[in-house]
Amino acid sequence: MAERITVDPVTRIEGHLRVDCDIKDGKITNAWASGQMWRGLEIILKGRDPREAWLFAQRICGVCTTVHAITSVRAVENALNMEIPLNAQYIRNIIIAAHGIHDHIVHFYHLSALDWVDIVSALKADPKAASTLAQSLSPWPNNGVQKFKAVQDKMKKFVESGQLGIFANGYWGHPAMKLPPEVNLIATAHYLEAFEYQRKANQIVSILGSKTPHIQNLAVGGVANPINPDSQSALNMERLAYVKALMVELEDFIRNVYLVDLAVVGGLYADWLPYGRGVTNYLSVPDFPMDTKGTKFWTMGGYIPNNDLNKFQPITSFNDPIFKNGVKESIKHSWYEGDWTRHPYEEDTVPKYTDFQHDGKYSWVKAPTFNGEPAQVGPLANVLAMYVAGHKPTQKYAKLVLEKIGAIAKTDVGLDALHSTLGRHATRCIRANVLYDILLENYNALIGNIANGDMDAYNPPDFPKGEQTGFGFHEAPRGTLSHWVVIKDGKIKNYQCVVPSTWNAGPRNQEDKHGPYEASLIGNPVADLEKPLEVLRTLHSFDPCMACAIHLHDQKKTNIVHFNHTHGV
Numbered sequence: 001m002a003e004r005i006t007v008d009p010v011t012r013i014e015g016h017l018r019v020d021c022d023i024k025d026g027k028i029t030n031a032w033a034s035g036q037m038w039r040g041l042e043i044i045l046k047g048r049d050p051r052e053a054w055l056f057a058q059r060i061c062g063v064c065t066t067v068h069a070i071t072s073v074r075a076v077e078n079a080l081n082m083e084i085p086l087n088a089q090y091i092r093n094i095i096i097a098a099h100g101i102h103d104h105i106v107h108f109y110h111l112s113a114l115d116w117v118d119i120v121s122a123l124k125a126d127p128k129a130a131s132t133l134a135q136s137l138s139p140w141p142n143n144g145v146q147k148f149k150a151v152q153d154k155m156k157k158f159v160e161s162g163q164l165g166i167f168a169n170g171y172w173g174h175p176a177m178k179l180p181p182e183v184n185l186i187a188t189a190h191y192l193e194a195f196e197y198q199r200k201a202n203q204i205v206s207i208l209g210s211k212t213p214h215i216q217n218l219a220v221g222g223v224a225n226p227i228n229p230d231s232q233s234a235l236n237m238e239r240l241a242y243v244k245a246l247m248v249e250l251e252d253f254i255r256n257v258y259l260v261d262l263a264v265v266g267g268l269y270a271d272w273l274p275y276g277r278g279v280t281n282y283l284s285v286p287d288f289p290m291d292t293k294g295t296k297f298w299t300m301g302g303y304i305p306n307n308d309l310n311k312f313q314p315i316t317s318f319n320d321p322i323f324k325n326g327v328k329e330s331i332k333h334s335w336y337e338g339d340w341t342r343h344p345y346e347e348d349t350v351p352k353y354t355d356f357q358h359d360g361k362y363s364w365v366k367a368p369t370f371n372g373e374p375a376q377v378g379p380l381a382n383v384l385a386m387y388v389a390g391h392k393p394t395q396k397y398a399k400l401v402l403e404k405i406g407a408i409a410k411t412d413v414g415l416d417a418l419h420s421t422l423g424r425h426a427t428r429c430i431r432a433n434v435l436y437d438i439l440l441e442n443y444n445a446l447i448g449n450i451a452n453g454d455m456d457a458y459n460p461p462d463f464p465k466g467e468q469t470g471f472g473f474h475e476a477p478r479g480t481l482s483h484w485v486v487i488k489d490g491k492i493k494n495y496q497c498v499v500p501s502t503w504n505a506g507p508r509n510q511e512d513k514h515g516p517y518e519a520s521l522i523g524n525p526v527a528d529l530e531k532p533l534e535v536l537r538t539l540h541s542f543d544p545c546m547a548c549a550i551h552l553h554d555q556k557k558t559n560i561v562h563f564n565h566t567h568g569v
């Protein structure tokens, strides 16, 4: 007999996710992922001026704020067949690279490290031993005894006062927590430092985007702020020098802290490498355009069906027909009117809530498919695509990360280990390191272009009469994001967003196949039904954002876990 548990809401994510699992003999045998709130940005956008769509669309989320802005202008530019000045491409690229790095740091440390790191155990650590260990792994200057002692004293004060603050409600002492106290102390210290470094990445976004969250510097056709190296009120050399200073600090943290911590956690939890595989159709898109049209890119993407790297189909331009024709969404199990599978241009969004029906409709998330199949998106999909496409920086950092994990685990860890809960963390770290290289290349390209006297940053759009369709995509921190727009006589007739967390959090599709969250939970161990830490580990590895998945908003809920005892499931 299986026992059903409901985790609602899942915390340390954005938005409201409910997950139901059937558990038998200590393992998950079935799962349902349910997005729990809906707002309807797609409806709000109808009838509006396509030039302002991005300002609304980026309010879909307060976490991946820039990504909907970028994708929205790309969709409208695609509908109008526009070219974008090189400076604008570079500025956008720097913004999205910095945003991606910020997002990956926050995810690893602040949203998921505590699934693996036991803060309370860190109190028992010997700061000297922690320092010796940390210094043997990395040249990071803040790994001294005094630093670790100070962090430990700070944590002791928290615990003695009975106020764990941001560390309250962790599953401390859980049997699945395996790190030695010294490693827990190192990770706790870096958790706190990571707040500073994610902020530096976000400062780059705010300098070039004029504000964060929710940048203000975009426009359909380019970017809105003028470039003038000598003007105080434009993008000038002083601002660009500040961006460079932030980049240098960021690089040190990504290479010498994030990468090392990831390898330590991955290596010491090698027993977790078999868990969390799930859907192995992988979708990602190329990004960081190098030209004005979006036909050459710094990063690659494509579709890998059924984990067969030999069947990789590259996606190669902002007009790629493989992508354009491959995406559909189904609502058989989602709280919308009807039961259809449609291409985004043909979709509608008509909410119709019923109760949670395990065999029927149970989520606000639609179920996207690529060529008719559920697909996993995210850094894992993107790293696999870039690896097979021969992207040198990806191969370099992937080999480095796998070698380091293997050295700590004292076993060979190959590419196949990446199809897992820990693999999603490892590939996010690989991608953060790749993003840094791209950030630097775009920074140098922008400086070079300005030095050559090119100050162009905007081409004005022109809306003809009649109907145009367009799509824009972006490889966002959580994976492939696309916006699809139908424009009629200069106004939005239909607007659909197919978002990374929609791909991954989607419910069963039209053929009742599990979405990626659901599939990856099946087979996971659960040691303590009242503290389903393992469920959180696997869910968090996707970095869920339900605000994006359903384009929704916030509501208070209190229960964390409750049980339904069901029979014979």
Ligand code: NFE
Pocket: 014, 060, 061, 062, 063, 064, 067, 068, 476, 477, 478, 479, 481, 499, 500, 501, 502, 544, 545, 546, 547, 548, 549
């Ligand atoms: Ni709200 Fe997002 C990203 C988008 S969603 S975080 O990355 O798009 O999954």
Ligand code: MG
Pocket: 042, 366, 496, 497, 498, 499
């Ligand atoms: Mg949508």
